[in-house]
Amino acid sequence: MSLVKTPKSTFAQKLKRFFMIDLIKGMGLTLKFNLGALTDKDAVAGKGIYTEQYPKVRPDVAPRFHGAPRLNMDPETHDTLCIACNLCAIACPEDCIDVIPMDVEIVVAGKPRRKKVLDEFIFDTSRCMFCALCQEACPTSCLELTQDFELATYSRAGFVWNREMLEQGRETVKYTS
Amino acid sequence: MLLFAPIDVLNDLLLRTGLSSDTIKFFVWPLIQIGLVVTLVALWVAYATYLERKISAFMQARLGPMRVGPWGLLQPIADGLKLLTKEDFIPDKADRWIFFFAPYIAVASAFIVFSVIPFGPDWAVIADVNIGLLLVLAVSSIGVLALILAGWSSNSKYALLGGLRSSAQMVSYEVAMGLSLIGALMFARTLSLSGIVAAQGADSIWYIVYQPAGFLLFLISGIAENNRAPFDLPEAESELVAGFHTEYSGMRWSLFFMAEYAAMVVVAAVATTVYLGGWYFPFVNRLQLSGHHNLYVLVSLLVFLVKASIILYVYFWLRWTLPRFRYDQLMDIGWKWLIPSALINIVLSGFAIFVVQALNGWRGIETIERLDRGLNLSATGKGIMIAIGLIGLFITAALLSRINWRSRDFNLKVQRRNIRLVNVPKGKPAVQAGS
Secondary structure, three states: OOOOOOOOOOHHHHHHHHOOHHHHHHHHHHHHHHHHHHOOOOOOOOOOOOOOOOOOOOOOOOOOOOOOEEEOEOOOOOOEOOOOOOHHHHHOOOOOEEEEEEEEEEEEOOEEEEEEEEEEEEEEOOOOOOOOHHHHHOOOOOEEEOOOOOOOOOOOHHHEEOHHHHHHOOOOOOOOO | OOOOHHHHHHHHHHHHOOOOHHHHHHHHHHHHHHHHHHHHHHHHHHHHHHHHHHHHHHHOOOOOOOOOOHHHOOHHHHHHHHHHOOOOOOOOOOOHHHHHHHHHHHHHHHHHHHHOOOOOOHHHOOOOOOOHHHHHHHHHOOHHHHHHHHHHHOOOHHHHHHHHHHHHHHHHHHHHHHHHHHHHHHHHOOOOHHHHHHHHHHHOOOHHHHOHHHHHHHHHHHHHHOOOOOOOHHHOHHHHOOHHHOOOOHHHHHHHHHHHHHHHHHHHHHHHHHHOOOOOOOOOHHHHHOOOHHHHHHHHHHHHHHHHHHHHHHHHHHHOOOOOOOHHHHHHHHHHHHHHHHHHHHHHHHHHHHHHHHHOOHHHOOOEEEOOOOOEEOHHHHHHHHHHHHHHHHHHHHHHHHHOOOHHHHOHHHHHHHHHHOOOOOOOOOOOOOO
């Protein structure tokens, strides 16, 4: 009597083992994937290839994604829409926005008046948690969190965006190939 | 041929330097050949890593390296540059000199083998040694020494265990590898690799047809010999970090990497030479007959490279299909299955040759055309040989399952599942609690 009960394999199972059907099935599967990847003509995500070709093809982020901040400008006059009301800085839970206003002399109905306008806008993206409460608070739809997600820099100082960066957007390398 | 005019020009130039024609023939040209082969094989090895990454990516529905050059074709060069600039770190209390030299032994043992591999006819082979295959087996098994030395000198438990494992594995599969080749050698009647190719050419058949079992055995033991998946126990990340080269970094690590790939190329080249007809391909020798000698050599070279690359592809293919074996399974396959089946294969090959020779001239059956360098069979003889080869697969399987009929008794998984059922009433555990 054998020490251990082993299940007796049937003749069909033995044949299957001899011809290595399982091995051939497995190799067929890998070969199918290989050929599928090779015949994937456009070489971007699609049939055959399931990965995103990131620097070449930019992924579509979710519609409610919050990314890099931007200060919108009047599309006709190219003046800033910001009225330096400081509401965004007050709304920010992380206290990462600094609105620096300045007074300018203007003439209203023939009398000299002083008006508060935006001088400098400091946005510290290293502290920002992209809650978009500033965007909600902005009365003129000036401050907006865009869908741009490439925020990495080489230094901590690079995370602090000034008015020019916020208005023009930061330059990132765009790969085409 | 205009394409090969430089060869003659160079030969003339060498003759003008005052060297004797013998010196040029036996010293200068071999040096040029060696330089070419080393360069080209290094390139091939580098691009084997690229292909490995690409093919593994394809099999996982990715694209693999795409950024460096078109389709990532310059990736091996970038990798090489990166590895060259990395720190060459030596662990504290390591055996410095052995640690230094182990990678060189690995690379040398893999590269020396290429000196006897016939990449093509005429000038495409460096040295046609009449013990070629023996040299291949002997030199390539020196690679084990490098692994042991590397594992030992690293002064690290993972490296030591990895070195031990790989040496045990390589030594056991070396036997099966050598034995599996003997069947083909019986047909070729020579150990010279060029001679084996010529014998296949004269018989106008590839020995894979005569020797399906031998080819499979050689391929399996070759994969195990190179420590490749599914036999990559020495590099099992989950157990041994990286095996024998755990402590290596930078260029020394990449030398081991190169040695691994070069050894793969060696096995692919030997399998091509012995079983796939080397550089022979139907209709290629018409180029020779029409007078384009150098073009013929070049095309034959390409044929050889393509065949060897197909075997390399099988390597990668198996790697991404099969999971890693357990260590006892690995030793089981080596000692209980591969070596007996290699022996059975030798007996069957001998039997096949005996049958063919005995049948020759019996009742007008003609099996052997002529018997000069190799075994040249007529169509009837080939049919008999192929039939015995195929039936031999079944015979081998039957005999092996007879030899190893108890092997499942030692299957740990089955034991765990079933051992408590023997002589124990159902529903009760085998060991009573508290006893």
